[in-house]
Amino acid sequence: MNTERMKELGKKRSVIRELFEYGNKRKAEIGAENVFDFSIGNPSVPAPAEFTEKLCRMLSEENPLSLHGYTSAPGDLKARNAIATDLNERFGTAFGAEHLYLTCGAAASLTVSLSALVGKGEEVILFAPFFPEYTVFIETAGGKAVTVPCEWPDFQINFEKLEAALSEKTAAVIINSPNNPSGAVFSEESIVKLSKILRAAEEKFKRKIYLISDEPYRELIYDKKDYPFVTKYYKDSVVCYSWSKSLSLPGERIGYILVSPENEDWREVYAGICGAGRALGFVCAPSLFQHMIPECIKMTSDISVYKKNRDILYDSLTEMGFEAVYPEGAFYLFLKSPEPDANAFCEKAKKYELLIVPSNDFGMTGFVRISYCVLQKQIERSLPSFKKLAEEYFK
Amino acid sequence: MNTERMKELGKKRSVIRELFEYGNKRKAEIGAENVFDFSIGNPSVPAPAEFTEKLCRMLSEENPLSLHGYTSAPGDLKARNAIATDLNERFGTAFGAEHLYLTCGAAASLTVSLSALVGKGEEVILFAPFFPEYTVFIETAGGKAVTVPCEWPDFQINFEKLEAALSEKTAAVIINSPNNPSGAVFSEESIVKLSKILRAAEEKFKRKIYLISDEPYRELIYDKKDYPFVTKYYKDSVVCYSWSKSLSLPGERIGYILVSPENEDWREVYAGICGAGRALGFVCAPSLFQHMIPECIKMTSDISVYKKNRDILYDSLTEMGFEAVYPEGAFYLFLKSPEPDANAFCEKAKKYELLIVPSNDFGMTGFVRISYCVLQKQIERSLPSFKKLAEEYFK
Numbered sequence: 115m116n117t118e119r120m121k122e123l124g125k126k127r128s129v130i131r132e133l134f135e136y137g138n139k140r141k142a143e144i145g146a147e148n149v150f151d152f153s154i155g156n157p158s159v160p161a162p163a164e165f166t167e168k169l170c171r172m173l174s175e176e177n178p179l180s181l182h183g184y185t186s187a188p189g190d191l192k193a194r195n196a197i198a199t200d201l202n203e204r205f206g207t208a209f210g211a212e213h214l215y216l217t218c219g220a221a222a223s224l225t226v227s228l229s230a231l232v233g234k235g236e237e238v239i240l241f242a243p244f245f246p247e248y249t250v251f252i253e254t255a256g257g258k259a260v261t262v263p264c265e266w267p268d269f270q271i272n273f274e275k276l277e278a279a280l281s282e283k284t285a286a287v288i289i290n291s292p293n294n295p296s297g298a299v300f301s302e303e304s305i306v307k308l309s310k311i312l313r314a315a316e317e318k319f320k321r322k323i324y325l326i327s328d329e330p331y332r333e334l335i336y337d338k339k340d341y342p343f344v345t346k347y348y349k350d351s352v353v354c355y356s357w358s359k360s361l362s363l364p365g366e367r368i369g370y371i372l373v374s375p376e377n378e379d380w381r382e383v384y385a386g387i388c389g390a391g392r393a394l395g396f397v398c399a400p401s402l403f404q405h406m407i408p409e410c411i412k413m414t415s416d417i418s419v420y421k422k423n424r425d426i427l428y429d430s431l432t433e434m435g436f437e438a439v440y441p442e443g444a445f446y447l448f449l450k451s452p453e454p455d456a457n458a459f460c461e462k463a464k465k466y467e468l469l470i471v472p473s474n475d476f477g478m479t480g481f482v483r484i485s486y487c488v489l490q491k492q493i494e495r496s497l498p499s500f501k502k503l504a505e506e507y508f509k
Numbered sequence: 510m511n512t513e514r515m516k517e518l519g520k521k522r523s524v525i526r527e528l529f530e531y532g533n534k535r536k537a538e539i540g541a542e543n544v545f546d547f548s549i550g551n552p553s554v555p556a557p558a559e560f561t562e563k564l565c566r567m568l569s570e571e572n573p574l575s576l577h578g579y580t581s582a583p584g585d586l587k588a589r590n591a592i593a594t595d596l597n598e599r600f601g602t603a604f605g606a607e608h609l610y611l612t613c614g615a616a617a618s619l620t621v622s623l624s625a626l627v628g629k630g631e632e633v634i635l636f637a638p639f640f641p642e643y644t645v646f647i648e649t650a651g652g653k654a655v656t657v658p659c660e661w662p663d664f665q666i667n668f669e670k671l672e673a674a675l676s677e678k679t680a681a682v683i684i685n686s687p688n689n690p691s692g693a694v695f696s697e698e699s700i701v702k703l704s705k706i707l708r709a710a711e712e713k714f715k716r717k718i719y720l721i722s723d724e725p726y727r728e729l730i731y732d733k734k735d736y737p738f739v740t741k742y743y744k745d746s747v748v749c750y751s752w753s754k755s756l757s758l759p760g761e762r763i764g765y766i767l768v769s770p771e772n773e774d775w776r777e778v779y780a781g782i783c784g785a786g787r788a789l790g791f792v793c794a795p796s797l798f799q800h801m802i803p804e805c806i807k808m809t810s811d812i813s814v815y816k817k818n819r820d821i822l823y824d825s826l827t828e829m830g831f832e833a834v835y836p837e838g839a840f841y842l843f844l845k846s847p848e849p850d851a852n853a854f855c856e857k858a859k860k861y862e863l864l865i866v867p868s869n870d871f872g873m874t875g876f877v878r879i880s881y882c883v884l885q886k887q888i889e890r891s892l893p894s895f896k897k898l899a900e901e902y903f904k
Contacts, residue, residue, distance in 0.1 A: 116651050120625045121777060123784030160573040170565050178555040182758045218613055218762065218791070225790030230515045247787070254788045256511050363577045365796025367613065367762075382516060389518030392642070393649045395620030396613070400795045401760025 123250065129475055130154065137469045144467070150496035151469045151488070155294060155446065157362035158487040159415040165361065168409045169402075181405055185398045187388060189216030189370070193407035197370060200411045205343040213375050215387050216399035219367035220330045221247065223354035225394060227371055228255035228286070230386030231324045231352070236285035241271055242477035243448070245294050245328075257285065261477055266450070269298035269439050273307055280315040286324040287312065289344075292331040295476045295483035296448040297424075297441025299335060302342040309348035316350070322379070325351040330369070333360035333414045335443040336421040349376035352383065357403075359444075362415045368403040420445045423486040423493055430497050435508035445487040448473070451480050452507040462506060466499035518645065524870050525549065532864045539862070545891035546864045546883070550689060550841065552757035553882040554810040560756065563804045564797075576800055580793045582783060584611025584765070588802035592765060595806045600738040608770050610782050611794035614762035615725045616642065618749035620789060622766055623650035623681070625781030626719045626747070631680035636666055637872035638843070640689050640723075652680065656872050661845070664693035664834050668702055675710040681719040682707065684739075687726040690871045690878035691843040692819075692836025694730055697737040704743035711745070717774070720746040725764070728755035728809045730838040731816040744771035747778065752798075754840075757810045763798040815840045818881040818888055825892050830903035840882040843868070846875050847902040857901060861894035 130153050137151040172181065188194070194211035201209055217223045224247075232238055234256035240248055242263045249259045262275045289308070291300040300308075308325070316323050327344045332355065335341065344351045356369030373384045391397075398404075427447055432438060437450040449470075451459040456472035460482055463470050473481035486493065525548050532546040567576065583589070589606035596604055612618045619642075627633055629651035635643055637658045644654045657670045684703070686695040695703075703720070711718050722739045727750065730736065739746045751764030768779045786792075793799075822842055827833060832845040844865075846854040851867035855877055858865050868876035881888065 117625060117628050117781055120781040120784035120788060123787050124625075124780035124782065125784070156579060157574070161577055166568055166573060170568050173561055173565050173568075178561060179552070179757065182556055182760050184551060184759045218795075221790040221792045225788075230512060230519075233512050250788055251790060254790075362574065364579045365577050365793060365799075367792060367795050385519035386512055386515040387519065389515035389520070392518050393515060393620075393645055394789050395616040395646060395649075397616045397762060398760060400613075400762050400798075402797075403795075404760075 119253075128246075130471055133469050133471060136464075140467065147495065149467045149469070150492060150499060152484045152486065152496075153469045153471055155485050156487060157359055157364060157415065158489060159362055159417070159419045161362045161415060162413055165406075165410055165413060169406060172405060172409070173402075176405070181402055183401060185216075185401050185404055187391060187398055189214065189399055190401070190404045190407075193404045196408035196411045201343075201372070205341075205346065207343065207345060209372065209375065213373050213380065213384070215371045215373070215384065215391065216404055217369045217371055217391070218396055218399055219358060219364075219369045220328060220354055220356035221251070222367065222394075222396060223356065223369050223371045224248070224251045224326070224328060225254055226387055226390045226396065227326055227352050227354060228252055228257065229390035229394065230383065231326070232257040232285040235283070237281065237283040239276070239279055239284060239287040240477065241289060243293070243295050243473055243481070244288070244477050245290060246475045246477075248288060260284075263478065264296065264298065267437075267439065269293065269296045269448070270300060270304045271308060273311060276308070277311060280311070280319075280323070282319040282321065284315065284319070284323050286326050288326045288328060290328040292334060292443025294331065294444055295446045295471070295473065296439050297444050297446045298439055298448075299442040300342070302340065305342040305344060305347050312348060312350075322350055326354060327351060328354045330356040330359050331444040334417055334420060334445060336417075336424060337442055345372070345374040345376060349374055351377075360414045361410060363403070366400060366403050368399055368407075419490070420487065423488070423490055426490070426493050427484065427486050431500060434501055434504035436504060445485060447484040447486055449482050449484055451482055454480060456480055456482050463503055466503050468496060468499050468503060514648075523641075525866055528864050528866060535862065542890065544862045544864070545887060545894060547879045547881065547891075548864045548866055550880050551882060552754055552759060552810065553884060554757055554812075554814045556757045556810060557808055560801075560805050560808060564801060567800060567804070568797075571800070576797055578796060580611075580796050580799055582786060582793055584609065584794055585796070585799045585802075588799045591803035591806045596738075596767070600736075600741065602738065602740060604767065604770065608768050608775065608779070610766045610768070610779065610786065611799055612764045612766055612786070613791055613794055614753060614759075614764045615723060615749055615751035616646070617762065617789075617791060618751065618764050618766045619643070619646045619683075619721070619723060620649055621782055621785045621791065622721055622747050622749060623647055623652065624785035624789065625778065626721070627652040627680040630678070632676065632678040634671070634674055634679060634682040635872065636684060638688070638690050638868055638876070639683070639872050640685060641870045641872075643683060655679075658873065659691065659693065662832075662834065664688070664691045664843070665696060665699045666703060668706060671703070672706060675706070675714070675718070677714040677716065679710065679714070679718050681721050683721045683723060685723040687729060687838025689726065689839055690841045690866075690868065691834050692839045692841045693834055693843075694837040695737070697735065700737040700739060700742050707743060707745075717745055721749060722746060723749045725751040725754050726839040729812055729815060729840060731812070731819060732837055740767070740769035740771060744769060746772075755809045756805060758798070761795060761798050763794055814885070815882065818883070818885055821885070821888050822879065822881050826895060829896055829899035831899060840880060842879040842881055844877050844879060846877055849875060851875055851877050858898055861898050863891060863894050863898060
C-alpha cells in the first residue's frame, strides 16, 4: 500500500541525520569547537555578496506582482534563455529555452524526470556509490534500481558489470559527476565508453535508454579540465541541475531539467516532463530566484575555499596512512575504511569526536564519507584526532 | 503506463490558458485596454510594501548560509511555531510546531497529503465545482475522484448526494472554502453537518475518512463572520494552506499542511506526510520565505481592493439581469450562463472582448467563472460590454 510506504519513509531514521543530532548533543556537552562534524553536505561558503546585492536591488526596483507571480510552468523565458546561452557558450551546444524546464531543485529535477521516463516495473541503473535518495525517487516513479559498482582507486565505471546489468527493462541510467559521496569526476573517456555501450544496448533491446546526468556539483571541480557535457556524447540524455551547491542556495529549491535536442523524440520527453511536474504538484519553480537567474548565471560561491579544504584533508590523511579516492570535485572525501566494517571504524572515530559517515547507505561497503564543506579551522583542529585514529590502525 | 499519462498531461491544453493566450493576441491587435481578460486567478494586489522592506532587511542583516540553507524537511521551527501561535490565537486551537509541515505551496500540500492518505484504488470525494487540478493530484496518489454537487443558489453541500457517494472505499473528502470557482464560503452549519455525516460514515465503514480542507483563500472573505476552522468540528482533518493569495506570492511556492492533533493517529498521518514529501522530491519549502513567515504572519495584501471589485461586478451584473452565486470570498464570480451551453455563452462574450471561463472544467455545466482579481478600472470599462451581452439574452 502506497500509504504504508509513505509512513515508513517518514519514520526511517537516516544515519547522517542521527550523526548530525549526536553531534549537536556532543557540542552542547564539550563545546562546539571540540566536535569535528563532517557528516552533512551543506555548503559552508556563503552565496556571493554580489548575489545578495542584486537580489535586494531587484526587490526594491521591480513590481512585486511580477517578481512573486506565477511564471509559466516550464519557467520564466528570460531565465531559460540565460541558461541556454550560458551552456552554449561554455559547451558549444545549441540549446534554446524550449529544451529547459525550471524546477524546485535537484530532487525535483530527478522525481520529475524519472516519473516522465520510467514506466512501472522498468529498471534504472545506478553507479555505486550513489546519493541514497535515488532509490526513493526511482521507487516513486514505479521503477526498480539496479546497481553497478565504481571501483577503487579511480571510481570510474565498471563497464563489464554495466553491460551485464543492461536489459530490455532498462529505461534509464543515472550518473552523478562530480560524485556524492566519492568526489570522483567521470573522465571524457568514461563518458565516451558509457555512451557507446548505451547506444549498443538501445539497438539490441530496441528501446530508448535515457542517460540522466545529475549535476549539482558541476561547478565544483578543482583541477582544471574540460567537463564532458553528456548531450555532446549521447543523444538520449537529460541533464538535472541545481544551484544548491554552486551558489550555496540549497534551501531555495531552484534548478532545472535540460532535454537534449539531439534526441529525435525530445518534444515527447519534454511534454512528459511538463506533465510529471504538474502531476507531482510543482506548479513552477520559486519565482524570485527564477528572476535572479539571468543576474547570476556566471556567478559561483568562492569555490577555492573547498579546494583548499580538500588539499589539506587529502594530503594530511593520506600521509597518516589512510587511503582515499582522489576527490577531483564536489566536497566529499571518500576514505577506505582501514577495517572491513566501516560502521565499526566510524564508531572508533567518534571516540576522537570525529563524525564521519559509513558508506553503506551509499550502496557500497568498506568506505566512509568525510564532508569537507566546513571551516578550514575545523579541518586543521581535527587533524590530531585523525592522527590518533590512524595510530589505532597503522603503527 | 505512467509515462504515457505524463505525456498526455504535459500536452493537454487548458481552456483557461488558451483564453489567456487568445487575450494576449487580441491585446496586441486592439490595445490592452480594450480587452477585458477575466480568465486568470492571479492576485492583482501586490504583496505589502512592509513585506518587501522586511525581506530586504533580512537579506542585508542575516547570514546567507542560514537564510538560504536547508531547513529540516518539515520546515524551520520558528516559522512553524509562528503559524501555530497565530492559528491558536485566532481559532482557539492548541496546535504546536509538531503538527505543521511546510510545503512548496498549495499544490504540493495537496499532492503530499493525498499521497500520504489515499491508497491505490481508494476514493476521494470532491464537491463540484472544484479546482480542476484536484483530479490530477488524486490520480497521482493512485486514487479515484468521486463528485458531489453543490447547488444553486448558495452553493453549500448537497448532503443527500454526499451520503450516497460515501462508501467503504472513501479515503478522503476535499473541501475548498472560500471556493475556486464559485466564491461560496461554507457556513458553520455546513461544516457541522458534514462532520456529523463523515463521523457516521467512519463508524459504518470502520475506517478513517480524512477531511482535507484546502484553504488558500481563507483570508479573502469580505463579509465579517467567523470562519469555521475544520479541526474544531472533525478530528480526522488535515488543512492545506498557501500564502499565494493572501500575500500575493503565488510564484514563491510557500504553504503548509496542518495535521489535526485531535486525531488519535496524528503521528502516523504526520509521518506519512513527511514520507510523501520526501518521495515526491520536495526536500524543504523555499527557505528564504520560510524565514519570512514569523515576520508576516499577521500581514495580508490589501483585500479591500477585491471586495470593492466584487461589489461593483456583482451589483452591476445582477442588475443587468444575470444571476450569480453571491461571492462571499475568493476573487471569482460564478455566473449562471443565460443559455444552457456555457461554452456558447463564453463565445458570445468574446465578441464584446470579454474573456470568461466556462464552468465545465470545474466539474459543473451551465456556469462561467469571472476572475475579478483585476484592476477596478478594467471592471468599470468592461461594464458596457457586459451590458451589450446581457441585451442578447434579456430584453
